[in-house]
Amino acid sequence: xxxxxxxxxxxxxxxxxxxxxxxxxxxxxxxxxxxxxxxxxxxxxxxxxxxxxxxxxxxxxxxxxxxxxxxxxxxxxxxxxxxxxxxxxxxxxxxxxxxxxxxxxxxxxxxxxxxxxxxxxxxxxxxxxxxxxxxxxxxxxxxxxxxxxxxxxxxxxxxxxxxxxxxxxxxxxxxxxxxxxxxxxxxxxxxxxxxxxxxxxxxxxxxxxxxxxxxxxxxxxxxxxxxxxxxxxxxxxxxxxxxxxxxxxxxxxxxxxxxxxxxxxxxxxxxxxxxxxxxxxxxxxxxxxxxxxxxxxxxxxxxxxxxxxxxxxxxxxxxxxxxxxxxxxxxx
Amino acid sequence: xxxxxxxxxxxxxxxxxxxxxxxxxxxxxxxxxxxxxxxxxxxxxxxxxxxxxxxxxxxxxxxxxxxxxxxxxxxxxxxxxxxxxxxxxxxxxxxxxxxxxxxxxxxxxxxxxxxxxxxxxxxxxxxxxxxxxxxxxxxxxxxxxxxxxxxxxxxxxxxxxxxxxxxxxxxxxxxxxxxxxxxxxxxxxxxxxxxxxxxxxxxxxxxxxxxxxxxxxxxxxxxxxxxxxxxxxxxxxxxxxxxxxxxxxxxxxxxxxxxxxxxxxxxxxx
Numbered sequence: 001x002x003x004x005x006x007x008x009x010x011x012x013x014x015x016x017x018x019x020x021x022x023x024x025x026x027x028x029x030x031x032x033x034x035x036x037x038x039x040x041x042x043x044x045x046x047x048x049x050x051x052x053x054x055x056x057x058x059x060x061x062x063x064x065x066x067x068x069x070x071x072x073x074x075x076x077x078x079x080x081x082x083x084x085x086x087x088x089x090x091x092x093x094x095x096x097x098x099x100x101x102x103x104x105x106x107x108x109x110x111x112x113x114x115x116x117x118x119x120x121x122x123x124x125x126x127x128x129x130x131x132x133x134x135x136x137x138x139x140x141x142x143x144x145x146x147x148x149x150x151x152x153x154x155x156x157x158x159x160x161x162x163x164x165x166x167x168x169x170x171x172x173x174x175x176x177x178x179x180x181x182x183x184x185x186x187x188x189x190x191x192x193x194x195x196x197x198x199x200x201x202x203x204x205x206x207x208x209x210x211x212x213x214x215x216x217x218x219x220x221x222x223x224x225x226x227x228x229x230x231x232x233x234x235x236x237x238x239x240x241x242x243x244x245x246x247x248x249x250x251x252x253x254x255x256x257x258x259x260x261x262x263x264x265x266x267x268x269x270x271x272x273x274x275x276x277x278x279x280x281x282x283x284x285x286x287x288x289x290x291x292x293x294x295x296x297x298x299x300x301x302x303x304x305x306x307x308x309x310x311x312x313x314x315x316x317x318x319x320x321x322x323x324x325x326x327x328x329x330x331x332x
Numbered sequence: 333x334x335x336x337x338x339x340x341x342x343x344x345x346x347x348x349x350x351x352x353x354x355x356x357x358x359x360x361x362x363x364x365x366x367x368x369x370x371x372x373x374x375x376x377x378x379x380x381x382x383x384x385x386x387x388x389x390x391x392x393x394x395x396x397x398x399x400x401x402x403x404x405x406x407x408x409x410x411x412x413x414x415x416x417x418x419x420x421x422x423x424x425x426x427x428x429x430x431x432x433x434x435x436x437x438x439x440x441x442x443x444x445x446x447x448x449x450x451x452x453x454x455x456x457x458x459x460x461x462x463x464x465x466x467x468x469x470x471x472x473x474x475x476x477x478x479x480x481x482x483x484x485x486x487x488x489x490x491x492x493x494x495x496x497x498x499x500x501x502x503x504x505x506x507x508x509x510x511x512x513x514x515x516x517x518x519x520x521x522x523x524x525x526x527x528x529x530x531x532x533x534x535x536x537x538x539x540x541x542x543x544x545x546x547x548x549x550x551x552x553x554x555x556x557x558x559x560x561x562x563x564x565x566x567x568x569x570x571x572x573x574x575x576x577x578x579x580x581x582x583x584x585x586x587x588x589x590x591x592x593x594x595x596x597x598x599x600x601x602x
Contacts, residue, residue: 017601054431056600079433086431090424092342099341103425106338107439108432148428 004068007032007156007187008053013062015048015211022048023059024211030189030204035182037202037219038191039296041304045211046191050086050160053189055079067156080109083154085162089145093134097125097144100133101151109152116151122177123147124170138165146174157181157188163197175201199296209304219296227269228302229276232289235261244283245276255302263289265302335439339446348415352408353454357461360400364388364462364469371473388469390477391485397462398489401455402496402554406503406547407528409451413507414524416447417591418517427600437592444508444588448501455497492554495577499550502580503528505587506546512591515598543571546583552576 003009008030015023023045030036040046051057053064055076064071066078091100098116105111120126123143133141142165149157157178163171178188178201192198198205199219206216215222233241238256245254245266253267266276270292280287343349367384387396420426420443429439467477479485506527511520528547535542542548553576 051599051601055433056427056430058599076430076433076435079431082431082433084431086427088424090428092423092425094346095342103338103342104428104432106334107429107434152432 003029005031006065007067008036008189009065010049010053011063011065013049013052013064014060015045015052015057016060017048022211023052023062025062026208026211027213028206029216030187030206032187033182033185034203035178035188035190035201037198037205038189038208039193039195039198039205039300040191040208042193044208044304046208047087047160048211049208050084050158050191053158054082054084054086056086080152081155082158083149083152083156084158084160085145085149086158086160088164089141089148091133091141091144091148094132096130096132097136097147098129100144101148104148105151111151115153119147119150122150124173139167139170142166143170143174146177155186157186158191159188160191161193162190163192163194171197195297195300205296207300207303214303215299222299223296227267227271227292228299229266229268229270229273229290229292230302231264231266231276231280231287231291232262233264233280233285233287237285238262238264240283241280241285244279244285248272248275248279267302335434335442336445339443340449343416343446343450346416348412349450349454352412353458356401356405356408356454356458359404360397360458360462361465363400364465368469368473385473385475388466388473389475390466390470390479391482392479393466393470394463394485394489395492397459397466398492398496399554401458401462402500403551405455405458405496405500406550407525409500409504410507410524410528410547411521412451413444413447413504414511414520415507415517416443416511417508418511418514418520421512421515421600422517426595430600436595436598440512440592440595441588444505444591447504447508451500451504452497455493455500459493495573496554498577498584499553499580502546502584502587503550505584505591509587509591509594513594544579546580546587549576549580549583553580 006029008028010026010028013023013026013028014021026045026049028038028049038046038049048057052059053066053071055071055073058073066075067081069075069078071078092103095103097120101116101119105116117126120129123146125140125143125147128136128140133144136144142162146159146162149159159178162174162178166174175197178190182188182203190198190202202219204216204218205222207214231241231245238261242254242256242264245264249266249268255265257263257265268276273290273292277287277290364387367387371385386392417440420440426436426439430436463480467480470477507520507524510523510527511517514520514523531542531545531547534545535548543552549571552571553573
């Protein structure tokens with residue numbers, strides 16, 4: 001059943017490269033007209049998702065809906081309404097920016113005359129438009145790559161790490177451009193590992209780990225409901241402490257860190273930090289460290305902590321038994 | 333059509349294009365300079381010297397120039413085809429077209445069509461430079477250029493050139509397909525050159541089989557007259573030029589079908 005309010009959706013997307021499982025039943029729901037931050041640690045499956053969404057690779061199973069219609073191997077024209085920058089920007093190094101955009105405009109959707117100059121203006125490369133791309137800095141190439149994605153004035157924009165190589169001014173400019181695009185009804189799907197950047201830019205966030213969605217929802221709701229309190233105890237006391245803290249919330253919301261011995265994360269609003277401390281003290285366990293927050297970084301680390309140490313997802317089965325990678329809880 | 337025009341615009345200023353045809357023309361000029369400079373002092377006596385001077389003696393020079401271009405051009409073409417196809421993968425430019433919704437096979441076909449046109453223009457350019465260099469050489473050597481307007485020779489040139497162009501285009505298609513399968517510029521060029529010389533070497537042992545392979549067929553299309561090609565004329569003499577032309581067309585189309593089919597199904601992950 002296709003939801004017309006969604007600009008992009010995936011259902012049970014699976015993809016393997018040989019024996020390595022890159023996507024493991026990924027379900028995404030991207031509302032139209034928002035900036036969607038797509039987050040995940042290295043190797044989580046972000047780029048594979050981008051590749052599937054743009055027809056570069058084909059999923060082994062599952063379905064993709066683009067702009068309210070199914071997108072399969074035969075529907076390449078659906079991408080006429082999509083702009084994408086997947087991985088690093090790619091250009092003919094001996095051609096200028098304008099010539100490269102002209103070459104790009106010759107493929108895919110017809111591009112109106114004058115659009116190339118508009119795009120060069122948007123990404124701030126008009127002054128250097130006649131220089132060969134081989135003389136461009138990494139940040140300039142990145143901006144040109146974003147310009148290429150904007151060339152067909154897309155309804156849906158898919159950007160893979162768009163801030164790569166950009167200086168602070170460039171990051172701000174791109175953020176404002178993407179916010180502006182969302183404000184005029186375009187949908188922007190941004191894959192990134194720059195959490196602070198996504199927190200400032202995105203309306204909706206999806207977090208994946210080991211090829212599965214672990215959380216998805218509006219930024220506001222996630223940060224309001226998904227606060228995290230982190231507490232450090234003696235490693236020998238972790239099991240007892242975890243059990244005690246589970247009574248405070250739920251067993252699947254308390255996790256002992258695999259990478260930082262003694263650290264326990266409790267998904268609970270930061271206002272209850274003192275309560276966490278009290279529960280431990282009542283059990284005769286005294287915290288040597290205590291922190292709380294409801295920023296995206298805390299949430300991201302809590303949800304993906306173990307998979308960052310396991311980018312190949314070899315322990316995916318073990319994690320699923322803890323409940324931490326259970327099917328995503330959609331908050332809004 | 334816009335894809336094809338765009339592909340032409342991309343190929344024209346490219347270093348691979350300028351280098352390939354510049355080198356071909358430059359070598360012709362150098363050979364003519366060598367012939368002129370060593371006239372009368374060629375080891376082997378007057379007969380060898382006269383033989384060398386045939387390179388700058390019209391109307392026979394026309395055939396010599398074409399033979400050189402079509403012979404060495406095969407090696408250059410396989411390299412050129414591989415360089416162009418491979419760079420689409422190495423630079424990721426095929427990827428950017430695909431994510432815009434472009435048909436992969438249409439994109440590859442347009443790119444190869446542009447290569448075919450560039451090959452025709454490039455070979456014409458090299459031939460023109462060769463004729464001018466030979467004319468200058470003939471004048472300097474005191475041979476004269478009275479045969480340059482020989483009607484029979486000039487009338488035969490277009491057909492000979494056209495056949496040669498088809499043969500060269502076929503070798504470029506081999507390089508194009510190999511680089512597409514390898515998804516790499518360097519690997520494509522390396523394997524393309526290896527195939528070229530490998531086939532030549534195999535021709536010494538398996539002439540009955542190798543005569544159906546692409547580079548031998550390319551030579552056979554022009555009647556085995558490419559004296560500068562590494563393929564001995566005897567290896568291709570048994571086949572008529574028309575049969576060779578048909579087989580060359582089969583190899584050409586087959587290579588493009590393989591490239592397009594692979595490109596259509598390939599997972600673009602780089």
